[in-house]
Amino acid sequence: xSDLRDLYEEVILDHNRNPRNFLRxxxxxxxxxxxxxxxxxxxFEVNISIKDDVIxxxxxxxxxxxxxxxxASLMTEALKGKSVKDxxxxxxxxxxxxxxxxxxxxxxxxxxxxxxxxxPMRIKCATLAWHIMQAALRNEQDTVTTE
Amino acid sequence: xxxxxxxxxxxxxxxxxxxxxxxADFPVLHQSVHGxxxxxxxxxxxxxxxxxxxxAVGKFYSHDYANVHRGVHxxxxxxxxxxxxxxxxxxxFINAADRREIVFVRGTTExxxxxxxxxxxxxxxxxxxxxxTAMEHHANIVPWQLLxxxxxxxxxxxxxxxxxxVIMAEFSRLLGARTRLVSVTHVSNALGSVVPVRQVIDLxxxxxxRVLIDAAQSVPHMRVDVQALDCDLLAFSGHKMYGPTGIxxxxxxxxxxxxxxxxxxxxxxxxxxSFERSIYADIPYKFEAGTQHIAGAVGLKAAIDYIxxxxxxxxxxxxxxxxxxxxxxxxxxxxxxxxxxxxEKAGIISFVLDGVxxxxxxxxxxxxxxxxxxxxxxxxxxxxxxxxAATARAAFALYNTEADVDALVAxxxxxxxxxxxx
Ligand SMILES: Cc1ncc(COP(=O)(O)O)c(C=O)c1O
Numbered sequence: 050x051s052d053l054r055d056l057y058e059e060v061i062l063d064h065n066r067n068p069r070n071f072l073r074x075x076x077x078x079x080x081x082x083x084x085x086x087x088x089x090x091x092x093f094e095v096n097i098s099i100k101d102d103v104i105x106x107x108x109x110x111x112x113x114x115x116x117x118x119x120x121a122s123l124m125t126e127a128l129k130g131k132s133v134k135d136x137x138x139x140x141x142x143x144x145x146x147x148x149x150x151x152x153x154x155x156x157x158x159x160x161x162x163x164x165x166x167x168x169p170m171r172i173k174c175a176t177l178a179w180h181i182m183q184a185a186l187r188n189e190q191d192t193v194t195t196e
Numbered sequence: 197x198x199x200x201x202x203x204x205x206x207x208x209x210x211x212x213x214x215x216x217x218x219x220a221d222f223p224v225l226h227q228s229v230h231g232x233x234x235x236x237x238x239x240x241x242x243x244x245x246x247x248x249x250x251x252a253v254g255k256f257y258s259h260d261y262a263n264v265h266r267g268v269h270x271x272x273x274x275x276x277x278x279x280x281x282x283x284x285x286x287x288x289f290i291n292a293a294d295r296r297e298i299v300f301v302r303g304t305t306e307x308x309x310x311x312x313x314x315x316x317x318x319x320x321x322x323x324x325x326x327x328x329t330a331m332e333h334h335a336n337i338v339p340w341q342l343l344x345x346x347x348x349x350x351x352x353x354x355x356x357x358x359x360x361x362v363i364m365a366e367f368s369r370l371l372g373a374r375t376r377l378v379s380v381t382h383v384s385n386a387l388g389s390v391v392p393v394r395q396v397i398d399l400x401x402x403x404x405x406r407v408l409i410d411a412a413q414s415v416p417h418m419r420v421d422v423q424a425l426d427c428d429l430l431a432f433s434g435h436k437m438y439g440p441t442g443i444x445x446x447x448x449x450x451x452x453x454x455x456x457x458x459x460x461x462x463x464x465x466x467x468x469x470s471f472e473r474s475i476y477a478d479i480p481y482k483f484e485a486g487t488q489h490i491a492g493a494v495g496l497k498a499a500i501d502y503i504x505x506x507x508x509x510x511x512x513x514x515x516x517x518x519x520x521x522x523x524x525x526x527x528x529x530x531x532x533x534x535x536x537x538x539x540e541k542a543g544i545i546s547f548v549l550d551g552v553x554x555x556x557x558x559x560x561x562x563x564x565x566x567x568x569x570x571x572x573x574x575x576x577x578x579x580x581x582x583x584x585a586a587t588a589r590a591a592f593a594l595y596n597t598e599a600d601v602d603a604l605v606a607x608x609x610x611x612x613x614x615x616x617x618x
Contacts, residue, residue: 053560115552171555
């Protein structure tokens with residue numbers, strides 16, 4: 050039996066209970082996207098304010114499971130102050146972490162998401178907010194889904 | 197002389213299932229999942245198959261299989277006999293008046309789409325109404341929305357109260373001169389509510405509307421008698437009643453089926469074809485275009501035989517006991533809320549846990565070997581009514597035990613432990 054604590058890490062439970070950058074909208078939001086996971090009904094909206102190709106502020110709204118909520122919260126923490134290019138790199142890194150056997154690049158705090166690897170049904174939960182963020186950066190107005 | 201009380205007690209005992217013995221009939225149940233004995237409580241999604249059903253399908257393919265109604269050779273004759281014997285068995289099982297009222301389809305979803313595509317497209321004109329309830333499965337919502345787009349008809353939805361009962365006064369009020377079809381579920385797959393379909397059918401008939409019953413969740417768990425109900429149409433799936441996937445039934449009153457145009461065209465559903473025009477076969481073949489799921493029908497017959505050998509009343513009684521037991525045990529868990537507390541319920545319990553998303557419940561109880569369904573149960577509108585995106589759902593079959601409920605309760609306690617809610 051895989052240890053549930055690998056999935057439900059303390060950091061994940063903490064970010065689920067008290068999501069950061071949650072339920073608010075950056076004052077100068079100029080990138081925005083919405084997405085959901087039709088399988089479980091998780092639904093988020095990500096708002097970003099970008100200035101000179103740097104993510105000045107990022108926040109999210111919506112509702113989802115512990116994994117998707119914590120991943121969204123951790124994402125907003127990690128991306129604040131990053132350039133758009135670095136944000137893309139981090140997205141690749143998280144994707145690698147979740148789908149490959151090894152951790153790949155050093156992701157700092159985001160490494161707690163590695164426990165999700167053992168639960169293939171939950172990978173889409175962990176990537177949902179990241180896909181929405183990408184869509185927001187591309188300024189896509191369509192709703193993103195995990196399917 | 198035995199007293200009435202004693203007699204009742206004897207009757208109740210004779211209705212008790214010997215579940216341990218019955219469990220031996222289901223090979224899939226005897227395995228471990230994540231190192232724990234499997235506890236299967238996802239029976240509203242699909243039910244496991246007894247060995248007799250698995251064997252019936254295997255034996256049919258090994259000995260008697262051929263296409264039906266087409267050959268003069270021995271195997272074709274045997275296969276045709278087996279296929280038609282399955283139709284007879286279904287007729288008897290739901291007490292239809294005539295074997296020609298039994299149409300084989302893929303399942304409930306196809307049956308409802310058949311009615312929408314045939315009856316619906318033939319009879320509905322702009323402004324006509326189809327009345328459903330707020331707790332239908334998507335299979336009993338989306339086909340009507342498609343039909344409304346094609347015909348200009350309107351979909352009308354009867355509300356459900358906070359327990360999960362249809363508000364019958366509202367239902368009556370919404371029935372009108374333009375209501376052509378009432379299509380309601382017999383048992384809600386999301387909440388377990390049993391809908392008073394007898395009353396629904398009477399009311400609808402008084403307004404001259406036809407009635408389709410979605411019996412996907414009732415036929416496997418209670419006696420359903422189409423003549424006693426007087427429904428015009430009724431749909432159910434083999435895989436939810438111990439039978440194979442890919443086979444299901446549309447029942448329709450003969451006079452109605454005869455008037456309905458074919459749903460799909462092809463072989464088997466015609467009497468004569470020329471390029472000028474084709475003459476359709478009689479019912480039920482008019483609705484069975486192409487090669488059907490012949491072995492599926494054979495398996496469905498074996499499933500009905502199995503249910504009959506156990507006894508439908510005993511199954512219903514057993515599942516009602518499990519529902520009572522599970523309801524009281526789950527209610528005792530602090531922070532747990534049961535969604536759906538209708539006056540009459542079948543063996544389905546949906547619940548949510550404070551501060552924990554249903555998806556997380558699903559993963560953690562699965563690690564304890566317990567299989568439940570989490571999500572919106574293909575019934576997003578009713579989930580919204582109850583203000584939840586998703587619930588966890590346990591649903592019982594004849595092979596479940598109180599020990600299964602205990603395992604679920606322990607697994608839910610584990611969820612609370614992981615989330616630090618102890
Ligand atoms: C009430 C109800 N109606 C319809 C369906 C659809 O059945 P099927 O997927 O077998 O066509 C289901 C199955 O989930 C159901 O529970």
